[in-house]
Amino acid sequence: MQLRRLSPFDRINALQALVDAGLLLVAWALAFWLRFNLDVPAEYRYVALVTTPVCVLSYALSLGVLRVHRQVWDFIGLPDLRQLALGVVLGGVLTATVILMLRVPLFPRSVLLLHPVLVLVLLGAVRAAWRTLIEHPGRTHAGRKPLVVVGSLQDASGALRALQGVAQWQAEAILSPVASEVGRALQNVRVLGSVGELKEVCDFVHAHTVLVASPPGSPERREALMLAADARIAMLHMPRADQWLSPQPEGVRQVELEDLLGREPVQLDVAGLAELFSGQTVLVTGAGGSIGSELCRQIARLGARRLVCVDLSEFGLYALEQELQQAHPNMEGLYYTCNVREYGRLHAIGCEHRPTVVFHAAAYKHVPLMEEHNAVEALRTNVVGTLHAARAAAACGARRFVMVSTDKAVNPTNVMGASKRLAELVVQTVALQERATEFVSVRFGNVLGSSGSVVPLFTRQIARGGPVTVTHPEIVRYFMTIPEAAQLVLQAGLMGRSGQIFVLDMGEPVKIVELARILIRLSGKTEQEVPITFTGLRPGEKLYEELLASDETSEPTPHPKLRIAKTAGPLPEIAAVLRWLEEAGPQPAGEELRGWLRRQVPEYAPAGPVASGGDAGAREHVADQLQPDERVVQLHHPLLERHR
Numbered sequence: 001m002q003l004r005r006l007s008p009f010d011r012i013n014a015l016q017a018l019v020d021a022g023l024l025l026v027a028w029a030l031a032f033w034l035r036f037n038l039d040v041p042a043e044y045r046y047v048a049l050v051t052t053p054v055c056v057l058s059y060a061l062s063l064g065v066l067r068v069h070r071q072v073w074d075f076i077g078l079p080d081l082r083q084l085a086l087g088v089v090l091g092g093v094l095t096a097t098v099i100l101m102l103r104v105p106l107f108p109r110s111v112l113l114l115h116p117v118l119v120l121v122l123l124g125a126v127r128a129a130w131r132t133l134i135e136h137p138g139r140t141h142a143g144r145k146p147l148v149v150v151g152s153l154q155d156a157s158g159a160l161r162a163l164q165g166v167a168q169w170q171a172e173a174i175l176s177p178v179a180s181e182v183g184r185a186l187q188n189v190r191v192l193g194s195v196g197e198l199k200e201v202c203d204f205v206h207a208h209t210v211l212v213a214s215p216p217g218s219p220e221r222r223e224a225l226m227l228a229a230d231a232r233i234a235m236l237h238m239p240r241a242d243q244w245l246s247p248q249p250e251g252v253r254q255v256e257l258e259d260l261l262g263r264e265p266v267q268l269d270v271a272g273l274a275e276l277f278s279g280q281t282v283l284v285t286g287a288g289g290s291i292g293s294e295l296c297r298q299i300a301r302l303g304a305r306r307l308v309c310v311d312l313s314e315f316g317l318y319a320l321e322q323e324l325q326q327a328h329p330n331m332e333g334l335y336y337t338c339n340v341r342e343y344g345r346l347h348a349i350g351c352e353h354r355p356t357v358v359f360h361a362a363a364y365k366h367v368p369l370m371e372e373h374n375a376v377e378a379l380r381t382n383v384v385g386t387l388h389a390a391r392a393a394a395a396c397g398a399r400r401f402v403m404v405s406t407d408k409a410v411n412p413t414n415v416m417g418a419s420k421r422l423a424e425l426v427v428q429t430v431a432l433q434e435r436a437t438e439f440v441s442v443r444f445g446n447v448l449g450s451s452g453s454v455v456p457l458f459t460r461q462i463a464r465g466g467p468v469t470v471t472h473p474e475i476v477r478y479f480m481t482i483p484e485a486a487q488l489v490l491q492a493g494l495m496g497r498s499g500q501i502f503v504l505d506m507g508e509p510v511k512i513v514e515l516a517r518i519l520i521r522l523s524g525k526t527e528q529e530v531p532i533t534f535t536g537l538r539p540g541e542k543l544y545e546e547l548l549a550s551d552e553t554s555e556p557t558p559h560p561k562l563r564i565a566k567t568a569g570p571l572p573e574i575a576a577v578l579r580w581l582e583e584a585g586p587q588p589a590g591e592e593l594r595g596w597l598r599r600q601v602p603e604y605a606p607a608g609p610v611a612s613g614g615d616a617g618a619r620e621h622v623a624d625q626l627q628p629d630e631r632v633v634q635l636h637h638p639l640l641e642r643h644r
């Protein structure tokens with residue numbers, strides 16, 4: 001029979017076990033030596049020798065049961081030392097029990113107390129000495145790149161522990177936002193200054209990379225982002241919680257779109273959502289889009305048994321299918337090409353699979369495209385498509401229906417926003433007619449990185465060398481991440497009551513021009529190399545977006561970041577809406593369409609020749625609302641002012 005060759009790890013474990021055994025014997029001898037004041041009588045030497053096997057076997061059993069021999073001494077920490085202490089205590093108890101049961105003559109019982117203490121000291125000391133040797137500065141710095149950590153000592157401690165397993169980086173300094181922490185040290189890494197001294201400290205320690213350990217939304221995170229971009233210093237962040245749980249967790253990561261937010265990303269009720277979706281069938285329309293696909297990812301992660309994905313885009317469905325099959329092989333995924341304007345197809349899909357929850361994310365959302373030549377298409381998809389999806393959900397017995405809406409539905413100035421507001425009203429109307437299903441809508445702002453959003457456009461323009469085009473120097477928008485948007489929709493599905501419209505507390509709006517400047521800096525360029533040009537507001541575009549209309553109020557929910565919009569006004573007559581859209585034909589006149597839409601949505605104030613005096617007043621209201629500087633996140637910094 002051929003013996004299995006020992007791996008390097010097996011050999012290391014065996015060597016560590018031999019060292020521990022040797023130290024056990026040394027501790028046994030020392031215990032007798034100390035008991036008899038450094039001079040052990042001959043008869044007691046014999047007792048010590050006879051009982052040695054009992055000691056070794058007892059400790060070998062206890063330490064083996066607790067797998068102490070599998071510890072890696074290079075990264076020994078407090079949990080490992082606690083495990084070692086427990087093993088030593090068990091070994092001492094077992095040794096004492098056996099020796100007392102054997103009634104060994106002349107055995108000094110004080111040795112049974114001295115020995116575990118000596119064992120713990122010796123075994124702990126050899127481990128600490130080994131790690132100290134491994135982390136000696138001369139060894140640690142070899143082949144590693146210097147790194148500066150940004151964050152308080154509490155935040156930096158986690159980052160330094162994570163860096164111990166990364167052979168590429170060596171932390172040389174900490175920059176803390178807490179003034180009292182400057183001059184202190186953590187794991188032999190000194191706090192050399194505040195975040196504002198980032199460039200000077202990086203030059204001092206010859207570091208070209210910064211690791212931000214502060215949580216998302218913290219002021220020092222944004223300050224470090226601006227300073228590092230201006231000094232052309234590479235910037236890394238710690239992984240998010242969901243990335244630690246991924247099959248292939250990353251180490252430190254590059255700056256991502258989420259880092260551009262001026263606030264901490266919203267975290268929702270994952271336990272409650274898992275209870276809602278676990279083992280259920282869920283249907284998502286618009287599943288191939290940015291929001292729809294993220295909804296599908298999170299629903300799959302929450303344990304849905306069957307996920308029915310509906311989209312008009314064949315390629316979007318194919319890409320989603322490939323991703324979900326690899327990430328969630330045990331979930332049943334069904335992928336249907338379908339236009340939400342075809343009720344019969346939606347009804348057939350819903351009745352075949354009987355989903356518990358339906359998420360309606362299919363919509364036209366591009367404001368300028370829907371404003372001029374495709375206004376009727378926006379109405380037919382966003383309004384009629386929503387009506388069909390809601391009715392199909394009720395017909396197939398779904399418990400909940402959640403519609404994805406937008407902040408552009410508040411006091412809309414464009415056809416897209418007005419069509420989404422009318423869709424909200426249609427959902428509320430269906431909610432009154434279909435009592436067995438809960439119908440809710442969810443509003444949120446611009447989604448970072450979604451298809452058609454401003455960040456991918458700016459990124460492409462910067463890659464071409466510019467210019468970066470911004471419509472207006474004062475235009476501002478609320479921003480959120482794709483995971484946040486999907487979580488908000490899921491949370492509404494969990495806690496909403498029929499007819500409600502949810503809004504998210506998204507913090508302060510961000511100036512688009514400031515966002516463009518940040519992206520230029522992060523690309524390693526300046527505004528002289530990549531200029532910013534202003535093109536003027538596009539048709540139907542606002543300077544700012546609202547989440548609640550002026551005649552609306554809101555009420556709180558159990559979640560601090562979610563509120564419920566309370567709307568007023570009559571609901572539309574669905575039959576009349578369908579009849580007008582049918583009679584309007586394939587290309588109704590723009591003024592006629594906007595006039596009809598304004599009668600359905602009284603707060604709609606279209607820009608352009610259709611606007612009346614009331615519309616002009618609405619536009620003056622927009623200008624007035626922009627006056628208070630506190631409503632806008634001004635990413636001011638002295639270094640940024642040079643380029644203005």
